[in-house]
Amino acid sequence: MPDPAAETRDLAFSYRTHRVLDSVDLALARGETVALLGPNGAGKSSLMRLLAGRLLPSRGSVRVLGGDPGREAGVRRAIAWVPQEIALYPRLTVRENLEVFSRLMGLPRAARAPAVLRALARTGLEEVADRLVGVLSGGYQRRANIAAALLAEPTLVLLDEPTQGVDQAARAAIHAVLERLPRAGAAVLIATHDFAEAERLADRILVLQDGALRLDGRLADLLAGMRAGPPEHEVALSEAAAPEAAAALRQAGFHLASPLTWRAGSSVAGGYDGAALLAALRRQGVPVREIRVREPGLDGLYRAVTEAAPAEPVRARSGVPA
Known part of the structure; x- marks a missing residue:
């Protein structure tokens, strides 16, 4: 520079x-x-x-x-x-x-x-x-x-x-x-x-x-770099998931983001569209209020970086850190 x-x-x-x-x-x-x-x-x-x-x-x-x-x-x-x-x-x-x-x-x-x-x-x-x-x-x-x-x-x-x-x-x-x-x-x-x-x-x-x-x-x-991969899936619940519902969400590839919000790892993306995912989770007793499917944004990149917490600083000038 x-x-x-x-x-x-x-x-x-x-x-x-x-x-x-x-x-x-x-x-x-x-x-x-x-x-x-x-x-x-x-x-x-x-x-x-x-x-x-x-x-x-x-x-x-x-x-x-x-x-x-x-x-x-x-x-x-x-x-x-x-x-x-x-x-x-x-x-x-x-x-x-x-x-x-x-x-x-x-x-x-x-x-x-x-x-x-x-x-x-x-x-x-x-x-x-x-x-x-x-x-x-x-x-x-x-x-x-x-x-x-x-x-x-x-x-x-x-x-x-x-x-x-x-x-x-x-x-x-x-x-x-x-x-x-x-x-x-x-x-x-x-x-x-x-x-x-x-x-x-x-x-x-x-x-x-x-x-x-x-x-x-x-x-x-x-x-x-983020958007070259799969879209993000987010499940909003109407109430906190009971143990059986939480197990169903984890099996589908989701992790807990907040008491009423679960986010998908890459394993779920492409496996379900939003409507199919909604129906599948509700059949398993998950109290789903809505499903959001969107392109990955800066919040997803931020989570990936901060949750990884590498021992050494990442010097990425383009693309997404490994």
């Missing part, structure tokens, strides 16, 4: 005696959106704070535009860090918040007003610019949080769960903002638990688990 916007090499971070990240090698390109997936406690927020210069590595290096964000204030000004929490003043208007943050960022006086107007326009907040942040909906507050981060025209944008807790309309509005960022030449890294969000926004997928990078690959290539 020529001249990455951000890069880590042999990156490790420990908190007291706990190793949070270990040997993470990563490069982020301008104009690219990367989704960062992983279980809670995998180290996602720590990785983003290291990239933002909020933490210093225990070992290895972080470089943004060739500089060290942990030690160089000028490098940090090229980075937008958007945490999960709303980092705004609730008793100020959206516009007043942006004016305050433009000063805190050290923007020259003449550049502040144009930067505020530009940030309002990029996030679609002109109509609420003069309303107090504290009375706005969660979706508007999150967009204002993003607007504040974009004031200095960053090269690297880091977002931690940017649509957490918002409704579908607000999620779509935030996605529209995020889709425009790489077109302006920014590198975008989004930590999310939302697979649909990752599929919509990301060019590339990272899976972090137990502090190690388990997967790094282009989304299109990864999904193409």
